[in-house]
Amino acid sequence: MKSIVLLLIALPAQIASYFPWMGPLVMRLVVGYVFMLTGWAKLNNLPQMIQNFSDWGIPFPGILTPFVSAVECFGGAMLILGLFTRIPAAMLTVVMIVAINVAKWENVDSLETLLGFEEATYLAAFLWLAIAGPGAASLDRLLLWMTGQESEPQQVV
Numbered sequence: 839m840k841s842i843v844l845l846l847i848a849l850p851a852q853i854a855s856y857f858p859w860m861g862p863l864v865m866r867l868v869v870g871y872v873f874m875l876t877g878w879a880k881l882n883n884l885p886q887m888i889q890n891f892s893d894w895g896i897p898f899p900g901i902l903t904p905f906v907s908a909v910e911c912f913g914g915a916m917l918i919l920g921l922f923t924r925i926p927a928a929m930l931t932v933v934m935i936v937a938i939n940v941a942k943w944e945n946v947d948s949l950e951t952l953l954g955f956e957e958a959t960y961l962a963a964f965l966w967l968a969i970a971g972p973g974a975a976s977l978d979r980l981l982l983w984m985t986g987q988e989s990e991p992q993q994v995v
Contacts (some may be wrong), residue, residue: 839861840927840991858876858938858973858974859973859974859975860970860973861973862967862970862971862973862975863920863951863972863973863975863976864978865920866917866920866968866972866973866976867962869914869917869930869960869963869964870913870914870916870918870919871914871918872911872914872917872960873911873913873914873917873930873960874910874911874912874914874915874917874918874970875914876911876914877907877908877909877910877911877912877913877914878906878911879901879912880903880906880910881907881908881909881911883916884903884904884907887903887907888900888903890903891903891906891921894897894940895940896923897942898901907934909926909930909933910930911932912926913926913927913929913944914926914930917930917967917972919976919977920972920973920976920977920978920979921968921976921977921978923971923972923976923978924967924968924969924971924972925964925970927964927968928968929966930960930963930964931961931964931965931968934957934958934960934961934964935961938952938957938961939959941957942955942957954956971978972973
Protein backbone atom coordinates (compact mmCIF):
# COMPACT_ATOMS: atom_id res chain seq x y z
CA MET A 839 0.00 0.00 0.00
CA LYS A 840 2.79 2.40 0.92
CA SER A 841 4.50 1.89 -2.46
CA ILE A 842 1.23 2.56 -4.30
CA VAL A 843 0.74 5.81 -2.37
CA LEU A 844 4.34 6.78 -3.12
CA LEU A 845 3.99 5.98 -6.81
CA LEU A 846 0.54 7.47 -7.40
CA ILE A 847 0.51 10.44 -5.02
CA ALA A 848 3.94 11.39 -3.67
CA LEU A 849 5.96 11.03 -6.89
CA PRO A 850 3.57 13.08 -9.08
CA ALA A 851 3.39 15.69 -6.30
CA GLN A 852 7.19 15.85 -6.15
CA ILE A 853 7.44 16.27 -9.94
CA ALA A 854 4.70 18.91 -9.94
CA SER A 855 6.52 20.85 -7.21
CA TYR A 856 9.10 21.88 -9.82
CA PHE A 857 6.40 23.55 -11.95
CA PRO A 858 4.06 25.52 -9.65
CA TRP A 859 4.24 28.51 -11.99
CA MET A 860 2.98 26.57 -15.02
CA GLY A 861 -0.68 26.02 -14.07
CA PRO A 862 -1.58 29.68 -13.53
CA LEU A 863 0.47 30.76 -16.55
CA VAL A 864 -1.22 28.34 -18.94
CA MET A 865 -4.67 29.18 -17.55
CA ARG A 866 -4.03 32.92 -17.91
CA LEU A 867 -2.73 32.55 -21.46
CA VAL A 868 -5.62 30.39 -22.65
CA VAL A 869 -8.59 32.22 -21.12
CA GLY A 870 -6.92 35.60 -21.55
CA TYR A 871 -6.40 35.01 -25.26
CA VAL A 872 -9.95 33.75 -25.81
CA PHE A 873 -11.53 36.70 -24.02
CA MET A 874 -9.21 39.29 -25.52
CA LEU A 875 -10.31 38.12 -28.97
CA THR A 876 -14.02 37.83 -28.19
CA GLY A 877 -14.01 41.23 -26.50
CA TRP A 878 -12.20 42.77 -29.47
CA ALA A 879 -14.76 41.25 -31.85
CA LYS A 880 -17.61 42.66 -29.76
CA LEU A 881 -16.00 46.11 -29.65
CA ASN A 882 -15.72 46.05 -33.43
CA ASN A 883 -19.37 45.05 -33.83
CA LEU A 884 -21.02 47.15 -31.14
CA PRO A 885 -24.34 47.92 -32.93
CA GLN A 886 -25.11 44.21 -33.33
CA MET A 887 -23.89 43.41 -29.81
CA ILE A 888 -26.04 46.19 -28.34
CA GLN A 889 -29.01 44.66 -30.15
CA ASN A 890 -28.10 41.21 -28.76
CA PHE A 891 -27.83 42.57 -25.22
CA SER A 892 -31.18 44.28 -25.69
CA ASP A 893 -32.77 41.06 -26.98
CA TRP A 894 -31.40 39.16 -23.98
CA GLY A 895 -33.10 41.65 -21.67
CA ILE A 896 -29.91 43.11 -20.23
CA PRO A 897 -30.67 46.59 -18.86
CA PHE A 898 -28.92 49.65 -20.28
CA PRO A 899 -27.49 47.80 -23.30
CA GLY A 900 -26.04 51.00 -24.75
CA ILE A 901 -23.83 51.35 -21.66
CA LEU A 902 -23.26 47.77 -20.59
CA THR A 903 -22.38 46.35 -24.02
CA PRO A 904 -19.26 48.47 -24.55
CA PHE A 905 -18.35 48.08 -20.87
CA VAL A 906 -18.57 44.28 -20.91
CA SER A 907 -16.82 44.11 -24.29
CA ALA A 908 -13.97 46.24 -22.94
CA VAL A 909 -13.76 44.12 -19.77
CA GLU A 910 -13.43 41.02 -21.95
CA CYS A 911 -10.89 42.54 -24.34
CA PHE A 912 -8.66 44.45 -21.94
CA GLY A 913 -9.23 42.04 -19.05
CA GLY A 914 -8.10 39.21 -21.33
CA ALA A 915 -4.97 41.15 -22.28
CA MET A 916 -4.23 41.84 -18.61
CA LEU A 917 -4.62 38.14 -17.81
CA ILE A 918 -2.16 37.23 -20.55
CA LEU A 919 0.38 39.60 -19.02
CA GLY A 920 -0.45 38.64 -15.45
CA LEU A 921 -1.05 42.32 -14.70
CA PHE A 922 -3.41 43.16 -11.79
CA THR A 923 -4.68 39.62 -12.39
CA ARG A 924 -7.19 39.30 -9.58
CA ILE A 925 -9.17 42.36 -10.70
CA PRO A 926 -9.95 41.32 -14.31
CA ALA A 927 -10.40 37.71 -13.16
CA ALA A 928 -13.03 38.81 -10.63
CA MET A 929 -14.75 41.05 -13.18
CA LEU A 930 -14.81 38.24 -15.74
CA THR A 931 -16.22 35.89 -13.08
CA VAL A 932 -19.17 38.27 -12.75
CA VAL A 933 -19.51 38.46 -16.55
CA MET A 934 -19.72 34.65 -16.70
CA ILE A 935 -22.34 34.53 -13.92
CA VAL A 936 -24.46 37.05 -15.82
CA ALA A 937 -23.91 35.21 -19.12
CA ILE A 938 -25.07 31.93 -17.60
CA ASN A 939 -28.04 33.61 -15.94
CA VAL A 940 -29.16 35.56 -19.01
CA ALA A 941 -28.28 33.34 -21.95
CA LYS A 942 -28.20 29.79 -20.59
CA TRP A 943 -30.26 29.46 -17.42
CA GLU A 944 -33.51 28.56 -19.19
CA ASN A 945 -31.73 25.50 -20.65
CA VAL A 946 -30.50 24.25 -17.27
CA ASP A 947 -32.35 21.15 -16.18
CA SER A 948 -29.58 19.51 -14.15
CA LEU A 949 -26.17 20.09 -12.66
CA GLU A 950 -24.73 18.10 -15.56
CA THR A 951 -26.27 20.52 -18.06
CA LEU A 952 -25.04 23.56 -16.12
CA LEU A 953 -21.49 22.24 -15.86
CA GLY A 954 -21.53 21.31 -19.54
CA PHE A 955 -21.65 24.97 -20.60
CA GLU A 956 -18.30 26.46 -21.58
CA GLU A 957 -19.29 29.50 -19.53
CA ALA A 958 -19.20 27.31 -16.40
CA THR A 959 -15.66 26.25 -17.23
CA TYR A 960 -14.62 29.87 -17.78
CA LEU A 961 -16.36 30.82 -14.54
CA ALA A 962 -14.30 28.22 -12.66
CA ALA A 963 -11.08 29.37 -14.35
CA PHE A 964 -11.67 33.05 -13.55
CA LEU A 965 -12.72 32.29 -9.99
CA TRP A 966 -9.55 30.22 -9.49
CA LEU A 967 -7.36 33.02 -10.88
CA ALA A 968 -9.14 35.63 -8.75
CA ILE A 969 -8.46 33.59 -5.61
CA ALA A 970 -5.12 31.87 -6.35
CA GLY A 971 -3.54 34.74 -8.26
CA PRO A 972 -1.36 34.84 -11.35
CA GLY A 973 1.52 32.65 -10.23
CA ALA A 974 5.24 33.39 -10.40
CA ALA A 975 5.44 33.99 -14.16
CA SER A 976 3.54 37.28 -14.11
CA LEU A 977 3.96 41.02 -14.09
CA ASP A 978 2.10 41.08 -10.77
CA ARG A 979 4.89 39.09 -9.14
CA LEU A 980 7.54 41.31 -10.74
CA LEU A 981 5.77 44.46 -9.51
CA LEU A 982 5.55 43.04 -5.99
CA TRP A 983 9.27 42.36 -6.02
CA MET A 984 10.11 45.79 -7.49
CA THR A 985 8.08 47.58 -4.80
CA GLY A 986 9.61 45.56 -1.96
CA GLN A 987 6.43 43.64 -1.19
CA GLU A 988 8.27 40.39 -1.87
CA SER A 989 11.83 39.78 -0.69
CA GLU A 990 12.98 38.16 -3.93
CA PRO A 991 11.30 37.21 -7.17
CA GLN A 992 9.98 33.67 -7.46
CA GLN A 993 12.21 31.66 -9.71
CA VAL A 994 10.66 30.33 -12.85
CA VAL A 995 12.91 27.47 -13.87
